[in-house]
Every structure is written in C-alpha cells, then in structure tokens.
Amino acid sequence: MxxxxxxxxxxxxxxxKDLIGEKSFRKILTVAECLPEKATxxxxxxxxxxxxxxxxxxxxxxxxxxxxxxxxxxxxxxxxIPKEWFEDIAWQxxxxxxxxxxxxxxxxxxxxxxxxxxFDMDQTRPGSIPIPSFxxxxxxxxxxxxxxxxxxxxxxxxxxxxxxxxxxxxxLNALHQIVNAMPDGIGVFQVGTMISRPQHIYRLCxxxxxxxxxxxxxxxxxxxxxxxxxxxxxxxxxxxxDYVALDLDxxxxxxxxxxxxxxxxxTKNAMEKWEVLLEFLxxxxxxxxxxxxxxxGVPKIINHSILPMHLWAPHHLExxxxxxxxxxxFYYHTINHIKINFEADYFTQAKAYLGxxxxxxxxxxxxxxxxxxQLETIISNNKNLQxxx
Numbered sequence: 001m002x003x004x005x006x007x008x009x010x011x012x013x014x015x016x017k018d019l020i021g022e023k024s025f026r027k028i029l030t031v032a033e034c035l036p037e038k039a040t041x042x043x044x045x046x047x048x049x050x051x052x053x054x055x056x057x058x059x060x061x062x063x064x065x066x067x068x069x070x071x072x073x074x075x076x077x078x079x080x081i082p083k084e085w086f087e088d089i090a091w092q093x094x095x096x097x098x099x100x101x102x103x104x105x106x107x108x109x110x111x112x113x114x115x116x117x118x119f120d121m122d123q124t125r126p127g128s129i130p131i132p133s134f135x136x137x138x139x140x141x142x143x144x145x146x147x148x149x150x151x152x153x154x155x156x157x158x159x160x161x162x163x164x165x166x167x168x169x170x171x172l173n174a175l176h177q178i179v180n181a182m183p184d185g186i187g188v189f190q191v192g193t194m195i196s197r198p199q200h201i202y203r204l205c206x207x208x209x210x211x212x213x214x215x216x217x218x219x220x221x222x223x224x225x226x227x228x229x230x231x232x233x234x235x236x237x238x239x240x241x242d243y244v245a246l247d248l249d250x251x252x253x254x255x256x257x258x259x260x261x262x263x264x265x266x267t268k269n270a271m272e273k274w275e276v277l278l279e280f281l282x283x284x285x286x287x288x289x290x291x292x293x294x295x296x297g298v299p300k301i302i303n304h305s306i307l308p309m310h311l312w313a314p315h316h317l318e319x320x321x322x323x324x325x326x327x328x329x330f331y332y333h334t335i336n337h338i339k340i341n342f343e344a345d346y347f348t349q350a351k352a353y354l355g356x357x358x359x360x361x362x363x364x365x366x367x368x369x370x371x372x373x374q375l376e377t378i379i380s381n382n383k384n385l386q387x388x389x
Contacts, residue, residue: 001313004032009311010331016294019047021054027121028058031130037313039071044355049287059118073102090131090195093162100161113137131196140187152179155191170252181220185209206246211238225256229345240277257343286350295352304329327360
C-alpha cells in the first residue's frame with residue numbers, strides 16, 4: 001500500500017481547506033504515490049501562515065522501528081519507488097545514508113534515531129523527480145552523549161555519509177564551536193542538509209533549556225545578529241510558549257537567520273495556548289485569520305475502523321488480528337509546532353507544522369487523550385475497535 005491511500009482516506013477529508021489547497025494536495029499525492037505507507041507512522045505538512053493562498057510542503061519521518069529503516073534501505077529494489085528517482089544524485093545520497101544506517105557496524109545504526117524527508121512542493125514540477133531536504137535525528141540527552149562520547153562525531157559521520165565527502169575544516173570548526181558552547185540541558189536533536197544543492201548548508205535543530213538560554217548561547221557561538229532586538233522579540237514571545245527549539249544554518253559560520261520552534265505540552269489548555277499564540281502572530285502580521293482558523297481546526301483523532309478493510313495496510317491488518325479488539329488503530333492529527341523566523345531585527349515569517357501520527361490505542365486511552373486535549377473525535381459507529389473479519 002502506498003502512502004497516498006492513507007492521505008486520501010484519513011487525512012485529506014479531515015483537514016481544513018484553508019490550509020493546504022487542492023493544488024498542493026495534488027502535488028503531494030503525486031509524491032506519496034511512490035512512497036510505501038509501511039515506511040512511516042508519522043508524517044505531516046508545513047504551512048506558511050502569513051499568506052492567504054492555501055499551500056503546503058510535505059514531510060515524513062522514517063524511524064528505526066518498526067519498519068522504516070528496513071523499507072528505506074531497500075528503496076532501490078522496491079517496486080513502489082520509481083527506479084528513475086535513483087538516477088538523481090540526491091536520491092543516491094539518501095540511499096547511501098540508508099545503507100549505512102542499516103549496517104550494525106556503523107555508529108549510525110543505533111545512534112541515528114530517525115530521518116525526515118521534506119519535499120518543497122513549489123519546487124516540485126509535474127513529471128520531475130521530487131528532491132527532498134534530508135534530516136537525521138540524534139540523541140540529545142546528556143547520558144546519550146556519554147555513550148556516544150562525542151555528539152560532533154555523529155553529526156560529522158552523518159553529513160559525510162550523505163554527501164560522500166569529508167566535511168570542510170571550516171565547517172567542522174563551526175560545528176565544534178556550537179557543540180562546545182552547549183551547557184547542560186541543551187542539545188542538537190536534528191541535523192539537516194539540502195542534498196540537491198552544490199553549496200552545503202547544514203541545519204541544526206537545538207532543543208533549548210528555556211528562552212533565557214538563547215541569547216547567551218548565540219553570543220557564545222559568535223552569532224552576528226542583533227541581540228538587543230532579538231531579546232525584545234523573545235520577551236514578547238516567551239510567555240506564550242511552553243518550550244522552544246532553536247534552528248541554525250551553518251556553513252563555515254553560523255547564519256544570521258534563526259528559527260524558533262514553538263511547542264505546547266499536551267494538556268487540557270493546549271488549544272487555548274495555540275489560539276493565544278496565533279493571535280500574537282496575527283498582531284505581528286505573521287499570520288492571516290484564515291490560516292489561524294484552519295490551524296485550530298486541525299487537531300482530532302480518527303478511528304481507522306471507519307474505513308473498509310481494503311483501505312487498511314496489510315501490516316496493520318496482520319497486527320489487528322494479533323492484538324484482538326482491545327486496541328484500535330487511530331490516526332492522530334496534531335499541531336506539532338509553529339516555527340517563527342527571525343532575521344535582521346524582527347520576526348520575518350511563521351509556519352505551522354502539522355503532524356499525522358498512527359497509534360494503537362485502547363478506548364480508555366482514546367478517551368483520556370480526547371478529554372485532556374479537547375479533541376474532535378471521528379469514530380466508527382461499530383462497538384468494536386477493529387474491523388470484522
């Protein structure tokens with residue numbers, strides 16, 4: 001089964017129309033037609049908030065378990081992936097990383113948590129090979145650093161595996177400076193690269209220990225932006241967000257543009273907090289009202305059993321038979337985070353990242369999630385969670 005079938009059945013009918021739009025969905029489906037559903041249990045959309053036009057990029061997470069790494073490492077021989085994709089150097093890089101990730105002798109095997117493929121739909125032309133940006137996840141807990149001995153070594157290994165060449169000494173020095181400047185409680189959790197571009201620009205996503213750690217950390221790594229104006233912007237933003245991650249672009253130096261990934265904890269008032277943040281973004285001219293309404297209409301939980309059996313992936317049907325009727329197959333639509341870019345002396349852009357995650361849940365677990373987070377529930381009329389065989 002291809003990922004496009006899941007998009008058509010449990011995603012597109014339930015997403016607000018103001019967010020993505022028919023044109024973007026058509027492009028996304030073209031890409032998803034060639035991606036095995038089995039490769040991911042978490043995918044989503046990147047929606048710009050400051051423009052009225054509905055549009056979105058598409059992204060998916062491929063994890064080590066239960067199937068992702070195995071599927072990805074065999075992409076070149078999988079009939080679901082067009083062979084011509086691997087004629088492009090970018091997909092050859094994806095394949096090289098996947099092979100190393102599947103090799104127990106490689107440090108990537110048990111230290112790279114996952115990968116993300118992000119497809120820019122504006123750059124995807126009909127009939128062309130879709131080229132993703134590539135991210136890989138690494139442990140950011142202190143005890144994980146000690147097991148790895150050197151987080152810098154894993155970042156370097158991953159990037160060198162993707163690009164098939166040794167990192168430039170100037171880039172290595174910049175990464176070294178960033179890692180050395182991290183106090184306890186701060187750590188890189190994703191490393192990204194635009195694999196289609198000849199000039200290598202690397203994206204580091206860093207989980208911060210509160211907003212108060214951002215300015216001292218940026219100062220320590222030699223960031224050349226306006227610290228005073230950033231502090232004023234952070235003072236306005238920080239009361240509205242539960243926790244934050246910092247995105248940096250790195251070549252031989254740290255880029256002046258930064259991204260602030262804003263997250264909310266999954267509590268009863270999470271939706272109220274998202275609403276307040278979206279009101280702030282509208283006041284900052286970073287979000288139009290149509291997009292704010294659309295974002296607030298995203299969270300919901302959908303019972304897979306509303307679908308006929310032929311729309312279930314084979315591996316889901318197999319697992320459903322094994323676990324019986326105590327647990328059900330659900331698709332959980334969430335606001336994962338909102339990213340706000342800062343450059344020069346002000347906030348420049350905001351994007352919402354919407355997540356669609358597959359979970360096996362019991363009825364009590366579903367009720368708890370729905371009550372805690374005040375979610376809309378789309379559930380079958382059947383008393384049983386699973387389809388009847």
